Amino acid sequence: xxxxxxxxxxxxxxxxxxxxxxxxxxxxxxxxxxxxxxxxxxxxxxxxxxxxxxxxxxxxxxxxxxxxxxxxxxxxxxxxxxxxxxxxxxxxxxxxxxxxxxxxxxxxxxxxxxxxxxxxxxxxxxxxxxxxxxxxxxxxxxxxxxxxxxxxxxxxxxxxxxxxxxxxxxxxxxxxxxxxxxxxxxxxxxxxxxxxxxxxxxxxxxxxxxxxxxxxxxxxxxxxxxxxxxxxxxxxxxxxxxxxxxxxxxxxxxxxxxxxxxxxxxxxxxxxxxxxxxxxxxxxxxxxxxxxxxxxxxxxxxxxxxxxxxxxxxxxxxxxxxxxxxxxxxxxxxxxxxxxxxxxxxxxxxxxxxxxxxxxxxxxxxxxxxxxxxxxxxxxxxxxxxxxxxxxxxxxxxxxxxxxxxxxxxxxxxxxxxxxxxxxxxxxxxxxxxxxxxxxxxxxxxxxxxxxxxxxxxxxxxxxxxxxxxxxxxxxxxxxxxxxxxxxxxxxxxxxxxxxxxxxxxxxxxxxxxxxxxxxxxxxxxxxxxxxxxxxxxxxxxxxxxxxxxxxxxxxxxxxxxxxxxxxxxxxxxxxxxxxxxxxxxxxxxxxxxxxxxxxxxxxx
Amino acid sequence: xxxxxxxxxxxxxxxxxxxxxxxxxxxxxxxxxxxxxxxxxxxxxxxxxxxxxxxxxxxxxxxxxxxxxxxxxxxxxxxxxxxxxxxxxxxxxxxxxxxxxxxxxxxxxxxxxxxxxx
Amino acid sequence: xxxxxxxxxxxxxxxxxxxxxxxxxxxxxxxxxxxxxxxxxxxxxxxxxxxxxxxxxxxxxxxxxxxxxxxxxxxxxxxxxxxxxxxxxxxxxxxxxxxxxxxxxxxxxxxxxxxxxxxxxx
Numbered sequence: 001x002x003x004x005x006x007x008x009x010x011x012x013x014x015x016x017x018x019x020x021x022x023x024x025x026x027x028x029x030x031x032x033x034x035x036x037x038x039x040x041x042x043x044x045x046x047x048x049x050x051x052x053x054x055x056x057x058x059x060x061x062x063x064x065x066x067x068x069x070x071x072x073x074x075x076x077x078x079x080x081x082x083x084x085x086x087x088x089x090x091x092x093x094x095x096x097x098x099x100x101x102x103x104x105x106x107x108x109x110x111x112x113x114x115x116x117x118x119x120x121x122x123x124x125x126x127x128x129x130x131x132x133x134x135x136x137x138x139x140x141x142x143x144x145x146x147x148x149x150x151x152x153x154x155x156x157x158x159x160x161x162x163x164x165x166x167x168x169x170x171x172x173x174x175x176x177x178x179x180x181x182x183x184x185x186x187x188x189x190x191x192x193x194x195x196x197x198x199x200x201x202x203x204x205x206x207x208x209x210x211x212x213x214x215x216x217x218x219x220x221x222x223x224x225x226x227x228x229x230x231x232x233x234x235x236x237x238x239x240x241x242x243x244x245x246x247x248x249x250x251x252x253x254x255x256x257x258x259x260x261x262x263x264x265x266x267x268x269x270x271x272x273x274x275x276x277x278x279x280x281x282x283x284x285x286x287x288x289x290x291x292x293x294x295x296x297x298x299x300x301x302x303x304x305x306x307x308x309x310x311x312x313x314x315x316x317x318x319x320x321x322x323x324x325x326x327x328x329x330x331x332x333x334x335x336x337x338x339x340x341x342x343x344x345x346x347x348x349x350x351x352x353x354x355x356x357x358x359x360x361x362x363x364x365x366x367x368x369x370x371x372x373x374x375x376x377x378x379x380x381x382x383x384x385x386x387x388x389x390x391x392x393x394x395x396x397x398x399x400x401x402x403x404x405x406x407x408x409x410x411x412x413x414x415x416x417x418x419x420x421x422x423x424x425x426x427x428x429x430x431x432x433x434x435x436x437x438x439x440x441x442x443x444x445x446x447x448x449x450x451x452x453x454x455x456x457x458x459x460x461x462x463x464x465x466x467x468x469x470x471x472x473x474x475x476x477x478x479x480x481x482x483x484x485x486x487x488x489x490x491x492x493x494x495x496x497x498x499x500x501x502x503x504x505x506x507x508x509x510x511x512x513x514x515x516x517x518x519x520x521x522x523x524x525x526x527x528x529x530x531x532x533x534x535x536x537x538x539x540x541x542x543x544x545x546x547x548x549x550x551x552x553x554x555x556x557x558x559x560x561x562x563x564x565x566x567x568x569x570x571x572x573x574x575x576x577x578x579x580x581x582x583x584x585x586x587x588x589x590x591x592x593x594x595x596x597x598x599x600x601x602x603x604x605x
Numbered sequence: 606x607x608x609x610x611x612x613x614x615x616x617x618x619x620x621x622x623x624x625x626x627x628x629x630x631x632x633x634x635x636x637x638x639x640x641x642x643x644x645x646x647x648x649x650x651x652x653x654x655x656x657x658x659x660x661x662x663x664x665x666x667x668x669x670x671x672x673x674x675x676x677x678x679x680x681x682x683x684x685x686x687x688x689x690x691x692x693x694x695x696x697x698x699x700x701x702x703x704x705x706x707x708x709x710x711x712x713x714x715x716x717x718x719x720x721x722x723x
Numbered sequence: 724x725x726x727x728x729x730x731x732x733x734x735x736x737x738x739x740x741x742x743x744x745x746x747x748x749x750x751x752x753x754x755x756x757x758x759x760x761x762x763x764x765x766x767x768x769x770x771x772x773x774x775x776x777x778x779x780x781x782x783x784x785x786x787x788x789x790x791x792x793x794x795x796x797x798x799x800x801x802x803x804x805x806x807x808x809x810x811x812x813x814x815x816x817x818x819x820x821x822x823x824x825x826x827x828x829x830x831x832x833x834x835x836x837x838x839x840x841x842x843x844x845x
Contacts, residue, residue, distance in 0.1 A: 248717075249719055256715060256717065257653055257712075258651070258680055260717060261680060261681070261684070279720060280717060281717040287684070305720035554772070555770035592826045592833045594824075595835055596820070596838045600764070601840070604761070604844070
């Protein structure tokens with residue numbers, strides 16, 4: 001309660017008491033001392049009261065105190081108030097009442113306890129609207145609105161008044177890895193001992209290095225537990241934490257059941273009590289479900305993202321793992337800075353549990369990216385090397401805007417490609433040294449059975465389809481322009497990237513159009529931060545809260561944690577009917593959530 | 606320098622959103638797999654095999670040798686990742702598994718993606 | 724007089740009831756006389772740290788009685804039982820846990836929802 005609100009409350013009680021006393025009857029020669037009813041314990045010092053005496057001789061004041069078995073501790077400056085120690089075994093309410101009717105006393109009150117709301121000294125804390133929303137504008141935000149409603153946050157500062165250190169609880173971040181050297185994470189990484197010296201392990205490459213080559217996992221981890229109050233960067237929900245880094249998503253942000261199942265089981269067997277998975281897929285997955293059962297049997301809370309398709313997860317086609325029904329699973333939707341449901345966020349009255357901040361979330365990332373883009377042409381003429389014909393540069397229009405397209409056939413999207421084709425287009429790029437190199441583009445294709453579009457790369461230049469590495473092969477229909485990305489980190493500069501249309505003797509169709517071609521290269525560093533959107537960003541707010549709750553309440557089971565988060569959240573209209581709880585994560589309310597006593601029984605003697 | 610977003614212009618973001626929605630909307634057909642790592646699909650040629658407690662990996666090799674097993678990796682107790690070069694598809698793979706009491710369960714190795722909204 | 728307990732019923736949420744009756748001895752047809760009894764109400768310990776530390780505890784309400792405060796005093800947990808001598812009758816027993824944690828911040832006491840039990844003393 002703020003100072004002003006507390007003073008107003010006390011003042012109101014003073015007035016009420018005065019009126020009640022007057023109506024009670026006896027007219028006094030002097031006004032009765034104002035008194036307050038005893039407020040809840042521990043909001044005041046339990047063995048002290050403050051007494052304001054009328055102007056009397058000091059020995060009379062001492063006598064008035066001593067006759068009650070009290071002792072004077074101190075006079076409070078020139079305010080006229082005296083701080084008094086009460087009698088052993090006497091409650092504050094009893095002590096206050098004992099001064100009733102004493103004509104030498106003008107007023108009495110408890111000695112209230114005031115706490116300053118704890119805010120960390122991290123320089124970018126003011127941009128973490130999800131932790132403290134004062135209506136600030138997020139300068140690096142890309143999701144509108146970039147400013148919002150004061151108070152629309154997870155109410156963490158009140159909770160920090162009670163606990164900031166979650167390090168008794170290991171939190172496993174199952175993601176693209178973590179930059180464990182980042183300046184704002186290095187101090188909060190899990191100590192895996194000599195067996196796992198890099199704070200986790202890697203189920204993508206199969207080595208023990210969970211270094212993040214995508215950026216996503218680092219961002220998630222820092223939302224949970226960036227070192228707080230270290231005058232550096234941001235802070236996590238937990239100022240002190242133990243983050244276990246488990247890499248299951250590659251540099252493109254993609255992973256499989258195999259990696260995820262291994263990671264969940266590893267987290268469980270190595271002591272994690274909270275798992276965050278800001279990932280998803282669209283199929284029921286029995287092996288994944290079995291791993292979650294293992295987590296539940298070992299009392300591990302699993303927090304997952306709802307998904308970013310603006311989809312009702314309750315319907316067929318909903319996203320997993322959010323759609324699983326395990327009791328230890330908490331699925332999180334994304335809220336914007338006004339605590340409205342983010343336009344991209346999945347939801348579900350039975351599958352999604354709570355909402356949390358998921359737009360314009362600032363957090364640590366793994367480094368910086370440099371980008372090489374290619375528009376396929378010089379002066380309107382294709383500048384890629386081709387063989388077998390078929391390929392051309394086309395300047396098309398998409399939604400009214402011009403788009404540079406690598407097309408086959410030359411008349412794409414009109415006309416059809418040729419039968420019996422072996423048509424290649426490739427280009428060689430000079431790449432600098434990097435921790436990861438990613439190829440991305442958007443593609444639209446319509447191909448008949450037996451006709452394929454292949455993607456290859458080749459180190460040191462030349463035709464990627466002569467001794468290169470196959471990246472992918474597609475056929476069928478894309479259903480529109482869709483995005484793809486590939487890890488070509490193994491491609492040594494100069495690196496050739498190429499497309500091959502390979503067709504059989506029967507059936508032709510619209511062909512292929514490729515746009516927005518880019519090669520991104522990662523330079524790892526330990527000092528970069530970035531702003532992301534997604535239910536990926538909402539989930540770690542709740543995972544951090546789960547860790548906070550378990551650290552504060554060491555006896556808690558996963559049931560208690562889930563109850564506190566769901567039932568202790570804040571009712572938000574945007575989530576009514578869209579989540580099981582209708583609530584947004586609220587750290588202090590969850591901390592204050594008390595379960596009803598159980599197993600009530602009576603015995604008769 | 607922002608995260609690798611050089612190719613993600615507004616149009617691309619809209620297009621991607623449309624493609625995601627298209628893939629998840631009720632009643633719409635699933636999009637053709639775009640790349641082997643697209644969300645909601647499976648890794649081609651990869652299957653998770655759960656063995657009955659009394660069985661060992663030899664069962665898997667014997668049952669699926671005709672599909673050119675490239676790798677058989679243990680993932681945990683009684684759980685293996687099988688990678689085959691000649692993938693006939695989940696229906697055929699699952700049908701074959703039903704012929705052995707030593708195979709408790711088999712499923713594709715599904716793909717997953719992060720939940721960052723670009 | 725022989726006293727037989729017909730059972731102790733445990734209840735975690737909402738309302739449950741149990742009849743605790745004394746079976747009288749002696750010849751047939753004689754109605755049992757109402758008796759006062761010491762009733763011990765007990766419950767399983769809450770797992771919240773706030774309940775089991777300074778400022779925490781339980782509040783027990785019994786029909787016709789002032790609320791009984793069962794605060795945490797020391798040790799690992801707050802007490803989880805209270806005994807009262809009750810005259811014959813039907814009593815609604817309500818137990819709430821509390822902690823000095825305010826959802827708005829600070830240390831104002833917060834209560835749980837109640838667990839309830841109906842006790843009939845005969």
